[in-house]
Amino acid sequence: MKNSIKVLVPTGCIGSGLRLDLFEQALLEKPDVIAMDGGSTDSGPYYLGTGKTKGSAAVLKAELLVYMRARAELGVPLIIGSSGTCGSDAGVDLLRGLCLEVAAELGQNVKIAAIYGEQDAATVTQALADGRVLPLNPVRPIDEALIERCTHIVAAMGVEPFIHALQQGADIIVAGRATDTAVLACLPVMRGAPAGPAWHAGKTMECGAQCTTTPADAMVMAEIDDRGFTITAIGDQARLTPQSVMAHMLYENSNPLLLVEPGGALNVEAATYTALSERSVRVEGSVWEPAERYTVKLEGAAPAGYQSVLLSVVRGPEYIARFDEWLGQLDDVMRKRIEKNLGIGPADYDLQFRAIGKNSALGALEPQVGTPVEIGVLAIATSPDESRTRDILALLNPYMLHFPLPEDEELPTHAFPLSPASMDRGLIYEFALNHVMVVPDPLSPFRFDFTVTGA
Amino acid sequence: MSRSQGYEIRSKSAGPFWLTFDVFCADAETFGRLCGDPHLSAPSMAALFHSDPEQVRIFHMAPLNVIKISLPRPVVQGSVADRDMHGAQWGYVLAEELARAGV
Numbered sequence: 001m002k003n004s005i006k007v008l009v010p011t012g013c014i015g016s017g018l019r020l021d022l023f024e025q026a027l028l029e030k031p032d033v034i035a036m037d038g039g040s041t042d043s044g045p046y047y048l049g050t051g052k053t054k055g056s057a058a059v060l061k062a063e064l065l066v067y068m069r070a071r072a073e074l075g076v077p078l079i080i081g082s083s084g085t086c087g088s089d090a091g092v093d094l095l096r097g098l099c100l101e102v103a104a105e106l107g108q109n110v111k112i113a114a115i116y117g118e119q120d121a122a123t124v125t126q127a128l129a130d131g132r133v134l135p136l137n138p139v140r141p142i143d144e145a146l147i148e149r150c151t152h153i154v155a156a157m158g159v160e161p162f163i164h165a166l167q168q169g170a171d172i173i174v175a176g177r178a179t180d181t182a183v184l185a186c187l188p189v190m191r192g193a194p195a196g197p198a199w200h201a202g203k204t205m206e207c208g209a210q211c212t213t214t215p216a217d218a219m220v221m222a223e224i225d226d227r228g229f230t231i232t233a234i235g236d237q238a239r240l241t242p243q244s245v246m247a248h249m250l251y252e253n254s255n256p257l258l259l260v261e262p263g264g265a266l267n268v269e270a271a272t273y274t275a276l277s278e279r280s281v282r283v284e285g286s287v288w289e290p291a292e293r294y295t296v297k298l299e300g301a302a303p304a305g306y307q308s309v310l311l312s313v314v315r316g317p318e319y320i321a322r323f324d325e326w327l328g329q330l331d332d333v334m335r336k337r338i339e340k341n342l343g344i345g346p347a348d349y350d351l352q353f354r355a356i357g358k359n360s361a362l363g364a365l366e367p368q369v370g371t372p373v374e375i376g377v378l379a380i381a382t383s384p385d386e387s388r389t390r391d392i393l394a395l396l397n398p399y400m401l402h403f404p405l406p407e408d409e410e411l412p413t414h415a416f417p418l419s420p421a422s423m424d425r426g427l428i429y430e431f432a433l434n435h436v437m438v439v440p441d442p443l444s445p446f447r448f449d450f451t452v453t454g455a
Numbered sequence: 456m457s458r459s460q461g462y463e464i465r466s467k468s469a470g471p472f473w474l475t476f477d478v479f480c481a482d483a484e485t486f487g488r489l490c491g492d493p494h495l496s497a498p499s500m501a502a503l504f505h506s507d508p509e510q511v512r513i514f515h516m517a518p519l520n521v522i523k524i525s526l527p528r529p530v531v532q533g534s535v536a537d538r539d540m541h542g543a544q545w546g547y548v549l550a551e552e553l554a555r556a557g558v
Contacts, residue, residue, distance in 0.1 A: 042541060044532060045471070137510060247519055247521065250477050250516070250521060250523055252469050253469055254469040254475050254512065256516060360538060362538065365504070365505075367551055367552070367555075430533060430535070
């Protein structure tokens, strides 16, 4: 390895905005790689279920243009992991296509590597039959039928597929689902940096400037060397502290001392954090513990039914005062009507009413009782049959508008804020897998495509 | 929240199947007091969030004065029954439980 390797992470997620002034300042530091993440499961199962991307293609392209221009000027790789929110093959294709457009517009001759990580059901079923699919906690049942139900299954790649692409001369890598950490650790590991500091620097910068005390005014870069890494917050207002760096191990992570990754685990129990200045912290003592078996985490999403929703707002003071009684009766009446008119029972559909302004975010776990002025009643109906879900909404509609208290002779009219009052959400999805797959070779679950532009 | 008692609590999904709470204490004294508090024990947390006490994991991070508690998500993220995709509201339940108990 040369003396040190600088990894610049301009954002926690491509498409979420870029501070151009900070990026230009960061480029003066001459990073050896520009790397960032492009997705997460945070936004829920819909994206993986459909393979779709949350971000706008126009925004992604505008940011890619800035990154690709900078990459070319410095002559360093640009690496993007978990392309298209969920890391589906379609997400990789989206980013790859945008890179090709930008390369053509800039007249760049570049080698673009696309790394695809979707797993077909047959591959995962075979691995299950071989005893190579292992559950993570909390353990959930898995069988062939569940695997078949998944519309998309992705495997999260470690550093090896990135290293393979870099060794083939890739200037730009757009990868499918990858651990956030691997995207940032791959180049230092390839160039011989010690694995502990390389992975730990990656973990620290996985959400960009979140590890600083000034996330709105900072960009982060880590310089990894033989003994550890130095992380620097870039920007005149930017600050970070040993505490803010250490605390990032807590973030969205169930164990703050050990991070399990493909091929091993990052152990930071013995790590030391020392302030070098108000903008940089030195970290040493992080350890990489290689695993006996190489595993990749699987994520899968399966259809959970067709869903429609209807929002009504209840404002009448007597309705607010007796809301629970009113809603209980509405729920009861609706279930009877659904059974009578549609001939289906409780097992055939899911119907929920969320009382917005009362307890919609927490449901039964809400300990507080207040006296709201109004309550939004969000009815959510889900069933395996699209037309059946619409039938339920059609039945609900007049009741959500006019349902009275028992002794009211005159029908009330509650507030419908929208026309049409109901919204069809189409097919919705659920996360179905919490497993890892043992693989014989870190590259074997992944497929590579190399394209040279302008050639 | 609960800043007056010398600590703040946040919760967040840690992947689709886990929920994690970070209790940030203002100083070592508060940290020491909360580390031994039965309201932050595995059985109490499991009872409050309808989870399995065997699965509750508690980390005492003395250098940060942070107590981290992770448990299986009360409902899987984004499932039909889920009400909070990012899991940030459960932190209020814990904070208010501690406040009621005078912790």
